[in-house]
Amino acid sequence: MSFSTVLSAAIQGLHVEMIQVEADVSNGLPMFHMVGYLSSEVKEASERVRTAIRNSGIQLPAKKMVINLAPATVRKRGASFDLPIALAVLASMGIFPEESLKDTLVIGELSLDGSIKAVSGVLPVVMCAREEGCKRCILPRQNIQEGILVQGIEILGADNLTEICRCLNGEQELESFVGGIHHYYDRGCVQQNQKEEVLDYSDIQGQEAVKRATEVAVAGGHNLLFVGPPGSGKSMIAKRVPTILPPLTQEESIEITKIYSVLGMIDKENPLMTGRPFRSVHHTVTKAALIGGGMIPVPGEISLAHGGVLFLDELTEFQKPVLEVLRQPLEEGQIRITRSQGNFVFPANFILICAMNPCPCGNYPDFNRCTCTQAQIQQYLGKISQPFLDRIDICAEAPKIQYEMLAGAKKQESSARIRERVCRAREIQKKRYGQKRVLTNSMLNVNELKEFCRLERREEALMRQAFASLGLTARAYHKILKVARTIADLDESEKIEESHLKEAIGYRTIDKKYWGR
Amino acid sequence: MIYEYWLASIPLLSDCKKRKLREEYGNGKAVYYIEEIRLRFSGFLEGKDVEAILKARKKDVRKEWKQLEEKKIRFVPYFAEEYPTRLLQITDAPYALYVKGRLPDKDVLSVAIVGARKCTPYGEGIALEYGEYLAENGLQVISGMARGVDGAGQRGALNGGGMTYGILGCGVDICYPREHIGLYMDIQDNGGVISEQPPGRPPLPVYFPLRNRIISGLSDVILVMEAREKSGSLITADLALEQGKDVYALPGPVNSQLSQGCHRLIRQGAGILISPEDLLVELGIRNQQSEQKSDKIKKVLENHENVVYSCLGLFPKGVSQLIEETGFSAQEVLERLISLEMKGYIREISKNYYIRN
CATH class of the missing domain: 3.40.50.300 (P-loop containing nucleotide triphosphate hydrolases)
Structure with missing residues (x-):
């Protein structure tokens, strides 16, 4: 087997893109080549990956290795591709069967000694993995707590590369959880x-x-x-x-x-x-x-x-x-x-x-x-x-x-x-x-105001008087209605009363025209 | 008259020297054509005065005169018939006045309302009240059209439908301060703006103490509304005393810095302003005291509103302070304040700070 694919993810803003990390090991001049619209921190991964693999006791063959991060149109940034790249290389070298990584999303940063370091953005990545139908995720051990917030996906936490290889070969079990936010509430963290x-x-x-x-x-x-x-x-x-x-x-x-x-x-x-x-x-x-x-x-x-x-x-x-x-x-x-x-x-x-x-x-x-x-x-x-x-x-x-x-x-x-x-x-x-x-009164627009903040005749008269004597603008008028609605809600009153309106008028914003006169 | 205007508008030449020149040579035209050598050996002109005169000869005086006429600015030198007689009685009367609108009527009692530019709503409110009352009773109000008390007094006089005169520290074609442009226009229709500075002269700090002597000179009575320990209003009051005018000062809270100047004046023997009616009685214009009106308000107010109203005064109070004093909740106090405000008894002067109207 000289070709393999590992699933990983990139974050664009708050949006997660699934990334296929492909590795191909073939005969030719020995080289380690990475392509796929990479930023410099991803390009540097080649050094980290090769050293980490060697320090985990695996000899890299003198072969031509090409890594591609697809889709090539998405800009890849950050250090979270180290681990998927390493696993893709190892799989194509035949260190462990490629099927063992089926439906598995991998993220993590590698240290030169082969240990795995925490990365950011784990929660959205794992959530996206679940939506895309992945069965499990391999995460840095320090990120496990974050990963298990997501319901219904298996989370594997790893400390180093060797551990993962042995797990994928079926020689050792990794620490594993099936996620769910209840874990979190059960542990009493909320109270804490x-x-x-x-x-x-x-x-x-x-x-x-x-x-x-x-x-x-x-x-x-x-x-x-x-x-x-x-x-x-x-x-x-x-x-x-x-x-x-x-x-x-x-x-x-x-x-x-x-x-x-x-x-x-x-x-x-x-x-x-x-x-x-x-x-x-x-x-x-x-x-x-x-x-x-x-x-x-x-x-x-x-x-x-x-x-x-x-x-x-x-x-x-x-x-x-x-x-x-x-x-x-x-x-x-x-x-x-x-x-x-x-x-x-x-x-x-x-x-x-x-x-x-x-x-x-x-x-x-x-x-x-x-x-x-x-x-x-x-x-x-x-x-x-x-x-x-x-x-x-x-x-x-x-x-x-x-x-x-x-x-x-x-x-x-x-x-x-x-x-x-x-x-x-x-x-x-x-x-x-x-x-x-609309969730709160502040989000009401003018039409909704008419519907939900209807005034009775007496209150209507009060507003008319206020409009004239206080020189309100149309905008101020709408704001007063919204605030009066909230005050009435605090009072648990269905109807907006005169007293609610008056208090709301008292909260109206500073009017530069009258300031300092 | 062009030559008279030319002489009057020479900058950097004192009024006294201008007057001496004119008296020696008979009229402005003669002064215009004096030979340089005779100017130099006149005996009372210094080198720089001569330079100023020579420089002034080079300017296009005809054009300036035409502009004066276009802007409807009248030129009133001290020897003109319409020159206010009140001014002639002071020692350093201005050589000439520039007027937009009218000059004060010499047969009507004129009252100056002066005070701090940065005044409290109290001083401003009282100035407005006095201005209005005096104007309603046919008196003319003189002031400096400045921010604060001055402007309020004059606005009051306009509200009262009377005549008011603004004495400026710049050319009469310049409105200073700029935000008083409305007042500036209204005064021209109901009175006039007056200055001793020729048109176009910018408002420089040195001109303002000078114009104070014209304010006091043009009026018979001076009312000082609010003044700090050191203030331009006190200069006006001092000048008025020198000129033999009556000075009245408005008392205020003893801990207000803006009333310190007034209190000092009262200690020195100035009259005390108790009410506008009282002032007119003292001036001999009225002879009976009228009824006070304040009790009327209380009857129409609700009991709770009355509690809030009674806590307010002429100095701003915040809502939190009112909550402490009345024991009502925040909602209740706000509600009552808004009612009072809408009825026009109180006024919000800064966010949630209220005073009585």
């Missing part, structure tokens, strides 16, 4: 993870208005903007938002874990993400880092925040073009990146939480301390464009912290209690929207 959540809303004294606004935002999936002086606890409140988010479902956990897996950002022992992500982004961030980028794009911060919270502190310090790229993902819940290689779609459904100061010195409207001129304040606010502001439903003021707040020992509400209310409100929304594309 949750114990680490030490943040809680009961840590924060006072700030009732901000906490309430946050609760409403989370309940309806609304984007949120905090305005307040430096050190008023804006970030403190934002960091605790994950503690009141509804818990992840299994499907969501897997979806988020996939993203983190591709970027190699998961814990090898406890790979499943059971807490919602909270991504705090520094204001020096670039466009590519935020939405994802590269020749073959990798997911950016907004995808890492998928299902959780993206927190932008010091909103006015961000470069304007960087903020503008958020507009499309905020609308669609995903980001579409186009390259010559093709279109890449990454999920990006998150709650955006921003924090900013009211003026350059941060003390407005405390006239004894604010040193800014009107023009400076206008310019400062001008850094945020109107279209961006339009995507923020709720705006809340985070006041300066008074001494009484710090010293107060009043019992504060715990995150668990708030989360209960949030979950109930989400449940109501789920029931109402049923099979629609």
